[in-house]
Amino acid sequence: MSDIWSLGIQRLLSRVNSFYRSGSSKSKCKLFLCNAQQIGWIREDTANQLRQYPNVFIEQSDRFILSDHLNTYENRSEAVAKVLNDMRAKDSLKTLRGWRDELYLVKSAYSNPPLFAIERAAASAFGIRKYGAHLNGYVIDDDGTWRMWIGKRSKTKQTFPGMYDNLAAGGLSHDLTPTECMIKECGEEAQIPKELVVGKLKSVGAISNTYEDQDGIHVEGEFIYDLQLPTTFQPNNSDAEMEIFYLWTIPEVKEAIIKDDFKPNCGIVVLDFLIRHGFVTPEQG
Template sequence: MATSKKSKSAIVAQLLFQVPHQTNKFCNLYFAALNSFSYLLIIIIFKEIQSEFFPFIIEDQVVGYTHNRFASHLRKYDDVFIYSENNGGRFGSHLKLNSKLKTADERTRVVGEVIKCLGEEDLIPGIRNELYPVTSTFGSPIFFSLERAAAPYFGIKAYGVHMNGYVEKDGQKFLWIGKRTQVKPTYPGMLDHLVAGGLPHGIACGENIIKECEEEAGIPRSISNRARPVGAVSYMDINGFSYKRDVLFCYDLKLPEDFVPKNQDGEVESFQLIPVAHVANVIRRTEFFKPNCSLVIIDFLFRHGYICPEYFGYLDLLQSLRSGDCS
């Protein structure tokens, strides 16, 4: 009996990784852009959900967005957070820090104490003791630093680095793909980049990619320092009280044919080297990849000629990929 293309792609992924079925919102969103009606419907629904959040303001700058019900848990900390009703002003209803908190260090300390309490109440799960900078745009002055797990609950811009590690053999390109361990708190067991990670406070993108290369794949600096920055993609995702606004700096690294990655931090279960065309089919026809990885790989597919202008919906997909807020 003939096997459909969809089931073939699923079989390829299952044979290589034995991954469970998961939801891949971003991949679905971008491929839905090929249908203009579906894309408009997604935008309308997203804007409706987005209206449940109001701005988080520091020094007259919008640095994030907070869900109205999550903000209710912050009102008892009125020595730290101030909620302002819509009085017809510039921002409408909004959350801000107490004006007595003047310095970045002081803000980091007192907000951190609140986050610790919220974590103990399970309102912010998965505290990681890793700080993200709170800023209006990348490279702008830092207002304070916030626990990474709390970032989406305050809707701040978060930044990360993702690297496509690829190999060329006999004129064909292959991507090294990792499978996340089942004990990862987020997206356990899903497919992932060879190397990826958040961008914490106080480290540059280039140095961070070298650090992540060593930790996640055992790539020595002599190889990882050849990683090439190739751009950035961004996305937004709302899930309950969480509002992710992430910008991912993309890197490509051409690896030696005989290199085999070895995870060092216990967060990757296995690696497999897969033809790029197979990876593209897995992204298009299954939901096995960690969602934001799909965006970075789609960007790779455009840049390396795997998605061509002759394909239906080429410009719609490209516009969707490039229309995010990379600031």
């Protein structure tokens, strides 16, 4: 079983970091810079579209640069939004069909000031890092057995429909801190009462990954939270993003991970939980 487990975990980790594997488009991508800071990667499919907007995006040998005349957060955000709306009207990039009307902040690092805001659906086309907050919800039975709450995504979700997910998770929009985002998602995705969340939610770190698919390059940073819940708690979804919730034992969770049934970034959040709490060690898988 340990060999099967190891191969399954290797497959998961390769999948979530496919951009850095041999055969990816990385060697052919151009850097994307703003204010002399790298903020993303541009594949050729996106580059072909950006060349139509030379007043906004300047192409050099190995990079695209947001034009220097765009020198404030406001005018950069406005100029990029106009380009994206034009691309969307022309159906230039497939990823824009998933338009969210949700803005993400663009930064060279999380702690740096934002350079501009961009529509969430466009982030992968520019290889811009997206941030999210993910919750590992768990219970400990009276006999000491640990179990985790796992959600199954709706079959109508735009991304990864029908796959397993964390109890609650969401992208970090421009107006929320990670903890504010996590509290919001706890209410929206699992209907966890605030009295079970506020003051009990535990920030346990962050992980990052970069993968590539037909929509673009997904550079992700996930802020991770743990929350021990009462055994009497039952999650319910209020925004139709989850189909059902399961309360699984740790062996059941581990089996689902190696069967590739998890949304990949949620799978590594769960793997991080299992490692931190001693359910996965170098000696036993």
